[in-house]
Amino acid sequence: MTRELTDSRLTNHIAEGVGEILKGVRTSGLLRGLELGDAGDVLAQEWISRVLEQHRPEDGFLSEEATDDMSRLKKDRVWIVDPIDGTKEFSTGRQDWAIHIALVINGVPEHAAVGMPDLGVTFKSSDVRAVTGPMSKKFVVSRNRPPQVAGFIAEKMGYETVGVGSAGAKAMHVLLGDFDGYIHAGGQYEWDQAAPVGVARAAGLHCSRLDGSPITFNNEDTFIPDLVICRPEIKDEVLAAAAEFAEANGGYN
Known part of the structure; x- marks a missing residue:
């Protein structure tokens, strides 16, 4: 080798x-x-x-x-x-x-x-740090399929949502401070999330499933239903609002 x-x-x-x-x-x-x-x-x-x-x-x-x-x-x-x-x-x-x-x-x-x-x-991931400072009060979501749970969380928190294309682009805009979080539901695959999660974790951002459980990779089934990447200051509020949505709707979709 x-x-x-x-x-x-x-x-x-x-x-x-x-x-x-x-x-x-x-x-x-x-x-x-x-x-x-x-x-x-x-x-x-x-x-x-x-x-x-x-x-x-x-x-x-x-x-x-x-x-x-x-x-x-x-x-x-x-x-x-x-x-x-x-x-x-x-x-x-x-x-x-x-x-x-x-x-x-x-x-x-x-x-x-x-x-x-x-x-x-x-x-x-070897050389990255997330932007700190004032909150943008914005979440980034899928430009083509914005999830209802993101709209619910945004309304609860007094945020707006903005659509962007690639999953990697969305995650990196959180790192840059353009958005306070990236919320996704409706499914992705491991190749959509592994690199963005790796960089975001190294930068000090919170990364998890919408229920707060950790995301693991190299599974037999490569499908991952949902994702949240956000500034750690708002993690608890985001996850609480996601749980409220899931309880009322039987899931995150």
Whole structure:
């Protein structure tokens, strides 16, 4: 196993390298729409796979763009990636797409990076700190499927909700202080959450399921029903409002 690069540096280099690949694919202007998104996914996935085969051949692997052979379940170290989180946003020229790279060790994303190439930044668990200061009084939610529970929590707390594309982009906007929390219900997969949760945890933000239980990764079933990432100061209020919604509605959807 090649160990010239630490896990942290490898995580960061992969996220940055994928960003360069995807910027090149898009700025060439030779592909548009679905063809652009498909090409970006395929090229980024192939490059990530080859890098990990060379540098961490014994580790497990889970990606939205690769077949899951379940051998990862026997491994303590698993790379969970999404080469393009927000393929629609990427292929239509929007900026709110991201690259997710996480090394999960015993169910926890210990090393993570969320790249946002259009903003020229990669958020790294190795070097990140959440913005503090005045609250924005805003929650970020899915632009396409804003969950009812988020609207309920926002109303209870006197907040507004704003829709953004990629899950990674939403989480990083909380880290930047643009929003006080990211509330999601309706389901995501491990590759949607592992890297954003890893970076957000390292920055000191609260990350959990809406019932307050911890999020674990490298499960046989990769579906995760819900998520909250928020400033720790409002964690208890957010979770209490979510519990009130769930009791009245039989769940979070």
